[in-house]
Amino acid sequence: MGVYEARVISHQKLQESAYLLELHCPEIVEKAQAGQFVHLKCSETLAPLLRRPFSIHKTDAARGSLSIYYAVVGEGTDLLSKVSINEQLSVLGPLGKGFQLTKGKNVVVIGGGMGIAPMLFLAEELSKNDNKITILLGARDKEGLLVKDSFARFTNDLQLATDDGSLGHKGTVVELLKESLQDNPTMLYACGPLPMLKEVKRLSEKEGIPCQLSLEARMACGIGACLGCTCKGKGEKYYPKVCSDGPVFWAEEVDLSE
Ligand SMILES: Cc1cc2nc3c(=O)[nH]c(=O)nc-3n(C[C@H](O)[C@H](O)[C@H](O)COP(=O)(O)OP(=O)(O)OC[C@H]3O[C@@H](n4cnc5c(N)ncnc54)[C@H](O)[C@@H]3O)c2cc1C
Ligand code: FES
Structure with missing residues (x-):
């Protein structure tokens, strides 16, 4: 750094x-x-x-x-x-801590809103390791999915969702995820708004699928020195710093309930 x-x-x-x-x-x-x-x-x-x-x-x-x-x-x-x-x-x-990459697995990459941002770099890295990658991108409308074409070269399975139905499935990216779970993925990667992350976490726990979530928080120092970006961790008195313990966490490490 x-x-x-x-x-x-x-x-x-x-x-x-x-x-x-x-x-x-x-x-x-x-x-x-x-x-x-x-x-x-x-x-x-x-x-x-x-x-x-x-x-x-x-x-x-x-x-x-x-x-x-x-x-x-x-x-x-x-x-x-x-x-x-x-x-x-x-x-x-x-x-910060990035995503842990899988090799030769069946993985689902989920990006919602500006949470799409880190998922392109992730998709590229996963594609180098013989993974079967499903990419699910969601936004309010088609304008929010203008970067979708950059994702297409890293997967044969790119699915889109918009709230207003202007592109792809009319509805949320979580609805697409529910369908993708029928394909028995072995890892979920997600970044997006909190309600989306909560749902992805809930589904991963219900189905017993390992899941990595990229979180956001207001930040000052960015290097773990000011305690300005803590989130609620699983367990008593565990408040991990999003900037240095994350932004990527295992779903079970964090408590998103509040
Ligand atoms: C690890 C990390 C990665 C990020 N990656 C991206 C990215 O790739 N692309 C992108 O567009 N944004 C990203 N963000 C969010 C981005 O940092 C904020 O949008 C930016 O700091 C806002 O600065 P500002 O001065 O324009 O807005 P401000 O004037 O500081 O705030 C404007 C509004 O945005 C809200 N806000 C500001 N920062 C955050 C935040 N971190 N989380 C939630 N709400 C916030 C404020 O509450 C306020 O309502 C990321 C945040 C984090 C923590
Ligand atoms: S922003 Fe200072 S500790 Fe995270």
């Missing part, structure tokens, strides 16, 4: 408030694992003071670049959306 000045190589507006940002940062690319994140200064100015965390969406070793896929939700991401090519951003990373 280190702090690097990364040059913006490309910055693409994908939809009304979602962007794909590619940063030249070979030092992070060399070490990054799927599920890890970077802590980014969103502009060259001082404000906002705190870095913002973003999952590594994909890496390109030949270009020495990593990409993040992000939505504009507040001050930091709004500033980030205005960053131009060749500007330098301060990047801390790679951070």
